[in-house]
Amino acid sequence: MARAAASRTRTRIQREKTELILSAALDVFSTYGFRGSTIDQIARQAGLSKPNLLYYFDGKEAIHARLLERLLDTWLEPLKQLDPEGEPIDEILAYVHRKLEMARDFPRESRLFANEILQGAPRIMKQIEGPLKDLVDEKARVIRGWSDAGKIAPVDPHHLIFSIWATTQHYADFDIQVSVVLGARAATRFEDAHRHLSDMFTKLLRP
Amino acid sequence: MARAAASRTRTRIQREKTELILSAALDVFSTYGFRGSTIDQIARQAGLSKPNLLYYFDGKEAIHARLLERLLDTWLEPLKQLDPEGEPIDEILAYVHRKLEMARDFPRESRLFANEILQGAPRIMKQIEGPLKDLVDEKARVIRGWSDAGKIAPVDPHHLIFSIWATTQHYADFDIQVSVVLGARAATRFEDAHRHLSDMFTKLLRP
Amino acid sequence: MARAAASRTRTRIQREKTELILSAALDVFSTYGFRGSTIDQIARQAGLSKPNLLYYFDGKEAIHARLLERLLDTWLEPLKQLDPEGEPIDEILAYVHRKLEMARDFPRESRLFANEILQGAPRIMKQIEGPLKDLVDEKARVIRGWSDAGKIAPVDPHHLIFSIWATTQHYADFDIQVSVVLGARAATRFEDAHRHLSDMFTKLLRP
Amino acid sequence: MARAAASRTRTRIQREKTELILSAALDVFSTYGFRGSTIDQIARQAGLSKPNLLYYFDGKEAIHARLLERLLDTWLEPLKQLDPEGEPIDEILAYVHRKLEMARDFPRESRLFANEILQGAPRIMKQIEGPLKDLVDEKARVIRGWSDAGKIAPVDPHHLIFSIWATTQHYADFDIQVSVVLGARAATRFEDAHRHLSDMFTKLLRP
DNA sequence: AATGAATGAGTTTTCATTCAT
DNA sequence: AATGAATGAAAACTCATTCAT
Secondary structure, X not given: OOOHHHOOOOOHHHHHHHHHHHHHHHHHHHHHHHHHOOHHHHHHHHOOOHHHHHHHOOOHHHHHHHHHHHHHHXXXXXXXXXXXXXXXXXXXXXXHHHHHHHHHHOHHXXXXXXXXXXXXXXXXXXXXXXXXXXXXXXXXXXXXXXXXOOOOOOOOHHHHHHHHHHHHHHHHHOHHHHHHHHHHHHHHHHHHHHHHHHHHHHHHHOO | OOOHHXXXXXXXXXHHHHHHHHHHHHHHHHHHHHHHOOHHHHHHHHOOOHHHHHHHOOOHHHHHHHHHHHHHHHHHHHHHOOOOOOOHHHHHHHHHHHHHHHHHHOHHHHHHHHHHHHOOOOOOHHHHHHHHHHHHHHHHHHHHHHHHOOOOOOOOHHHHHHHXXXXXXXXXXXXXXXXXXXXXXXXXXXXXXXXXXXXXXXXXXXX | OOOHHHOOOOOHHHXXXXXXXXXXXXXXXXHHHHHHOOHHHHHHHHOOOHHHXXXXXXXXXXXXXXXXXXXXXXXXXXXXXXXXXXXXXXXXXXXXXXXXXXXXXXXXXXHHHHHHHHOOOOOOHHHHHHHHHHHHHHHHHHHHHXXXXXXXXXXXXXXXXXXXXXXXXXXXXXXXXXXXXXXXXXXXXXXXXXXXXXXXXXXXXXX | OOOHHHOOOOOHHHHHHHHHHHHHHHHHHXXXXXXXXXXXXXXXXXXXXXXXXXXXXXXXXXXXXXXXXXXXXXXXXXXXXXXXXXXXXXXXXHHHHHHHHHHHHOHHHHHHHHHHHHOOOOOOHHHHHHHHHHHHHHHHHHHHHHHHOOOOOOOOHHHHHHHHHHHHXXXXXXXXXXXXXXXXXXXXXXXXXXXXXXXXXXXXXOO
C-alpha cells in the first residue's frame, strides 16, 4: 500500500493537498467528533473527490491519527515554556495567557482534543500516559518547589494545572454557550476572560 | 401510531421501561456522542430488542431529545439555589460544591451536555438561549449586586460563572485525563479538587 | 453482534433462509471464486436484498467459511467408507465409483474446493493439514497393507489416491472442457468415464 | 492512441518490458484468478507504475487475453508431438512424461488454465472449441487406430486423454494439497508420480 | 516512456427505521 | 407489548482506468 503520503520524497502538490485535507478534517472532526464525521464531509470541505482524498491518506482513522499526533506537540508547547528559573507568578500568568491565546486562535484543535478525551481517549491514551503525564509531573514539581520556597502560596500543583486548562479551554470548547450567554458582550470575551483569569490566579498564588 | 409515550395513562411497566431506555441511552450517548451512538448499542445496553425500544420512543432523535430536555433542569438546579439573601461568599462556595458533587455523581449527564455544546448545540440551542441564559443573567445580577455593595471583591459575574462551570465539570468531562495524570492520587481527586477550588474562589472573592 | 444465525433457537424461516443463502453462495463462489464473487450476486441469486442476507451471515467471509466447513465432511465421506476388511480391488473400485458420483451430483462443491486449493488453500489449510491428511494417511496404510499382502499389485498408495481424485474430480472441475471436447458424446460422459476408470484401476491393481 | 504494443517496430526495451509484465501477470492471475487479481498487484510485482504498465497493455483484460493466447500453444505442444508413426505405448508414455514435466516446470500456466476452465472458460471458449477440440479429435483418431489395430488394449481415447490431463495437471493445480499430504516425501513427488503414472498407463494400454 | 494525480463505478458493510405477526 | 425479519440510504473503501505533464 504505497500511499503518496508515505513516500520519501514529497512533491509540492502532495504537501499542499496533505495540508488541505488535514485542515478540512480538523474542521469536520472538531465539530462532529470522529464517528460523527464522514469522509464525504471532509472531501467536500477540502474540495476533493473522496477517492482523491484516499489517495493521500490510508483512511479515516489515518487522517484522525495524524491530526492527533500533530496536535499534542502544539498542545503541550505552552506548558513546556514554563520556566523554572523565571519569576513564579509571572510564569504562571504567562502560561494562562498562552493557553487562552490558544483557545482563541486554535479552537478547532481544542475541540478535537476535548472530543477525544470525552470519549475516553481511545486513540490518544498512550500519549496521555506518556508525554503529557511526564510533562505535567515535571512542571508540577517546579510549582511545588516554588510553593515550598514560599514564592507562591501553598497550592496543589496538579489541580492548579487542571484549573488553568479548564478555564482557558472552556472559551474554545464551550464557545457557543459562552457567546450566547454573553450576548452583546461576546465581542470582548477574550480580553474580559484574560482580565478575570489573571485576577483569579494572581489572588490564588500571591503568598 | 399511538405511541405509549404519547398516551395519557402510563402503566408502571411503561414508566420502568422508559427509564431503563433513558439510562441505557445516557450511557451510550455520553460516551460516543449522538452520531457515534447506535440504537443497537442502546437496545443491547437496555436488554431490549431494537423494535421494542422503538415502541417506546419515536426514534434516535427522540430519545436524545428527551435526555437533553430532562438534563437542563438537573443542570440548572445548583445555580437556581444560589440565594440572593444568603451570605455571598458562602453562597458561591456552596454553588461550587454542588457543581462538583454533580460532576462526581452525574458524570454521564455532564459529558452528554459537553458533547452537545462541543458540536455547536444543534439540538439544545433554544434552551441555551432561553432558560439557561435567563437564569445566568439573573444570578449574574445578584453577584454584581454583591460586588457593588462591597460584599465580595469586584468580579465579572459571567466569567466567574464560566470559571465555576469549567473547573468543576472538568472533573467529569476530562475524567480519563485527570485520572491518568493524578495516577495513585486519583482516589482522593474530588476531595482535593474541593479543597483547591474552595481556596481559589475564596481568595478571588474576599473583598 | 448477535446474528440470527448465531442464536441458540433457530426458527423455520431462519433455517430455510440460511440454506437458501448457502445454496446461492455455492452457485456463485464455485463459479467465480471467492474474490470474483460479490454479495450482490449471491443476494440476487437467493432472491434476497443484500442487507437481508447480511442479517443471516456476518459477511462474505462468513458465508464462504461456512460452506467450506460443511464441504469437508461431504468431501471425505467416500474415502472414509473404504473398508479395510473388504475385498481390496472391490473396495477401491467402489471408492472410485463414489467419487465419480460426487463429481456428477455435486459439481459445485467440487469446484468450490478446487478454487480454494488452486489459490493456495488460504482459508482451508488447517483442515487439509489436519483431518484430510490424517484420513489419507490412514487409508494409505490400509492400501499398503493390501499391497504388502499381495492382494493387490505393488502401488504407491498416496499417488494412487491422487490419481483417483484427479481423474474423478476432473469431470466436475473441467466439465466445460470435457463437454466441448466430447461434443455429441457428452450425454454419456459419466457412464463412459466410469467404464474407463474401472478398467484403468482394475488393471493397475490386479496382482 | 498508438500503443507500443500495437506499433510495428518494437525496441528491445519494449519487448523486455512486455515480457516482464506478462510474467508478473502470470504470477498474480495464476494465484488469485482473473477477478481476484488487481492491476496494482501486477504492477508492483513487475516493479512498474500502474500507468506505465497500462502504456504497454490496453487493460487488465488485454493482459489476461495475451497470456491465454500464448498459453494454448505451449499447452497443446505435448499432444501435438504424439507421433502416429511411433510405437504406440512409448508414444503415450512419452506424452504423459511431457505433461508431467510441464506440471513441474510451468505450474503457473497450469493454474492459469485451470482457473479459466473452472470459471466456465469465459475468455478462452473459442480456443477450446476450435484448436483444442480439433487437436484432441485428431489424436483420438490416432489412438483409436492403434486400438483397432490391436497395438494397444481397447480404450476410449477421449477418456484416456482426460485421465492423462487430470493426473498430470493435478501435481501443479493441487500442489499445495499434494505437498501437505505427502509431507516429508514431497521432495521426490515428481519422480514418484512419474513411476506411478508410467505403471498405470502401461498396464492400461498393454494389449 | 514514465509517473503523480485524479475519478467514476463499484463492493462491503452499517444503521435507523419499518413490516408482519 | 414484543420480536424476527426486512430494507433503503449511506458510509468506508477499492479498483480499473484516464489525465496531465
